[in-house]
Amino acid sequence: MKALMISRDSLLHAEVAAQGSARMPAMQLVASRNGLRDAVERQLPEMPDLVIVDASDAAPDETELLERLGKLYSSSSFMLLTREPQQDLLIRAMRAGMREVLQLPLVHSAFHEAMSRIEVATGVSQTRDGKVLAFISCKGGSGATFLSTNFGYALAALADKKVLLIDLHGQFGDATLYVSDQKPTMTLSDICAQISRMDGSFLDSCLVHVASNFGVLAAADDPNHAVDMKPEHMDAILRVARQHYDFIVLDVGRQIDAISLRALDQADTIHPVLQLALPDIRDGRRLLDIFRSLGYPSDRTRLIVNRYEKGGKLRLMDLEQALGADVVHTVPNDYLSATDSVNQGIPVLQLSRSSAVARSLAELVELVTARRVSESKGLFDRLFGRHDND
Ligand SMILES: Nc1ncnc2c1ncn2[C@@H]1O[C@H](COP(=O)(O)OP(=O)(O)O)[C@@H](O)[C@H]1O
Ligand SMILES: [Mg+2]
Known part of the structure; x- marks a missing residue:
C-alpha cells in the first residue's frame, strides 16, 4: 500500500x-x-x-x-x-x-x-475467516502433538493454507520441537503479557516460522508467567488469529485449564486423539463426558484414532460403541517415520513424503478442507509427484 x-x-x-x-x-x-x-x-x-x-x-x-x-x-x-x-x-x-x-x-x-x-x-487484504481446530490427547502419548503439528504443516504445504499452530500446554509444551530446530523467542505467555499490542503483525512476529505459511506459537515455558494469562487473552488472540490465518490448530494436551477451555469453547471442531486400547478409551469417554456437560454439540467432536493397526483384538466399531461417537479418521502406526521426524524436528511430510503416516495426513487435509476428488488429485500429485490421471 x-x-x-x-x-x-x-x-x-x-x-x-x-x-x-x-x-x-x-x-x-x-x-x-x-x-x-x-x-x-x-x-x-x-x-x-x-x-x-x-x-x-x-x-x-x-x-x-x-x-x-x-x-x-x-x-x-x-x-x-x-x-x-x-x-x-x-x-x-x-x-x-x-x-x-x-x-x-x-x-x-x-x-x-x-x-x-x-x-x-x-480490499488490500481480505480478512480471513479462520477455522479453529483443536487436537486433544485422550491419554499422554496418544499422539496429539505429533498429529497437530504435522497436520498443520500438511495443511500449509498441500492445501496452500495459511496456518497457525498454538501450543496450549500449560507447562512443558513441545510442539515447536516436533517441526523445527528454532528456539522460540516469544511464547503464549509473553503475548498475554503484552496483549494490548495484539494485532496480525505482532502475532506473526512472535511465531517460529516453519514455512512461509505455517507458524507455531510456543507454549508458555515459565510457570511463573502462567499466572498472567487470562481467558480473555485467548479471546483476543483467537479473534486476531481468525482474521489473519485460514486455520488455527490448537495442541491442547491433556490438562484442560481455564485458558485451554476458553480456546476449546471457540473451536469449530475438536479432535480427541486416542489409540485403540482400553486405557485410551476409558480416558476418551471421560473427555467426551466433559464436552457433553459443557454443552458442546456432538458433531463438533471428531475422533481420530492414531497408531491404528488392523486386525487387533479391539475393533474401531468397539471404540465407537464405547464412546458413542464416530471415528472420522485413522492414522496408521508408522514407528520409523514418526520417530525419525520427531527426533530431527522435521515435519514427517518433508522427511518421508511417501510414508504411510504422511499419506494419512494428506487424507486428513482433504477431509478438513472438504476438497472434491478432482481437486484432491492435485493434492496427491503434489505429495507424491504423480502425473497420471487415475
Ligand atoms: N502414527 C504414529 N505412528 C508411530 N508413532 C507415533 C505416531 N504418532 C505419534 N507417534 C509417536 O508417539 C510419541 C508421542 O506422541 P505425542 O504427539 O508426543 O503424544 P501426546 O502429545 O498425545 O502426548 C511421539 O514421540 C511419536 O514418535
Ligand atoms: Mg503433547
Missing part, C-alpha cells in the same frame, strides 16, 4: 514509516508534504492508496483545507492524526470522508488496527 504523509514532524514521519514497513503487506510512505497547505498546493500526480494527515499544528483557518484535500484525493483512504481532536477539525474530517482519526502520540496498536480496517475496506 502506497501512502502520502502530510506532517511537519519528522520524528512522527519516521515512526509511521517504521510501523508501516513492518506490516504485511507493507505500507510505504512514497511521498511527503510539509503541512496541509503544501499538500493542497502540490498534488501528487498519482493517487496514493492512503493519505496520512497530521493535523496537530493546523491553524484554525487551515482546517477547511482538509475538505479540499479530500476532493483532491477522492479515491484514496485517509488517516487523520491529531494531538488535540478539536470539534471543528473532526467535523471537517468527517465531511471529507475521513473515518480513521487517531490521537497523538501514536499508539501503535491503534495505528495497526486502523491500518487493518483500511486494508479490509480497500
Whole structure:
C-alpha cells in the first residue's frame, strides 16, 4: 500500500514509516508534504492508496483545507492524526470522508488496527475467516502433538493454507520441537503479557516460522508467567488469529485449564486423539463426558484414532460403541517415520513424503478442507509427484 504523509514532524514521519514497513503487506510512505497547505498546493500526480494527515499544528483557518484535500484525493483512504481532536477539525474530517482519526502520540496498536480496517475496506487484504481446530490427547502419548503439528504443516504445504499452530500446554509444551530446530523467542505467555499490542503483525512476529505459511506459537515455558494469562487473552488472540490465518490448530494436551477451555469453547471442531486400547478409551469417554456437560454439540467432536493397526483384538466399531461417537479418521502406526521426524524436528511430510503416516495426513487435509476428488488429485500429485490421471 502506497501512502502520502502530510506532517511537519519528522520524528512522527519516521515512526509511521517504521510501523508501516513492518506490516504485511507493507505500507510505504512514497511521498511527503510539509503541512496541509503544501499538500493542497502540490498534488501528487498519482493517487496514493492512503493519505496520512497530521493535523496537530493546523491553524484554525487551515482546517477547511482538509475538505479540499479530500476532493483532491477522492479515491484514496485517509488517516487523520491529531494531538488535540478539536470539534471543528473532526467535523471537517468527517465531511471529507475521513473515518480513521487517531490521537497523538501514536499508539501503535491503534495505528495497526486502523491500518487493518483500511486494508479490509480497500480490499488490500481480505480478512480471513479462520477455522479453529483443536487436537486433544485422550491419554499422554496418544499422539496429539505429533498429529497437530504435522497436520498443520500438511495443511500449509498441500492445501496452500495459511496456518497457525498454538501450543496450549500449560507447562512443558513441545510442539515447536516436533517441526523445527528454532528456539522460540516469544511464547503464549509473553503475548498475554503484552496483549494490548495484539494485532496480525505482532502475532506473526512472535511465531517460529516453519514455512512461509505455517507458524507455531510456543507454549508458555515459565510457570511463573502462567499466572498472567487470562481467558480473555485467548479471546483476543483467537479473534486476531481468525482474521489473519485460514486455520488455527490448537495442541491442547491433556490438562484442560481455564485458558485451554476458553480456546476449546471457540473451536469449530475438536479432535480427541486416542489409540485403540482400553486405557485410551476409558480416558476418551471421560473427555467426551466433559464436552457433553459443557454443552458442546456432538458433531463438533471428531475422533481420530492414531497408531491404528488392523486386525487387533479391539475393533474401531468397539471404540465407537464405547464412546458413542464416530471415528472420522485413522492414522496408521508408522514407528520409523514418526520417530525419525520427531527426533530431527522435521515435519514427517518433508522427511518421508511417501510414508504411510504422511499419506494419512494428506487424507486428513482433504477431509478438513472438504476438497472434491478432482481437486484432491492435485493434492496427491503434489505429495507424491504423480502425473497420471487415475
Ligand atoms: N502414527 C504414529 N505412528 C508411530 N508413532 C507415533 C505416531 N504418532 C505419534 N507417534 C509417536 O508417539 C510419541 C508421542 O506422541 P505425542 O504427539 O508426543 O503424544 P501426546 O502429545 O498425545 O502426548 C511421539 O514421540 C511419536 O514418535
Ligand atoms: Mg503433547
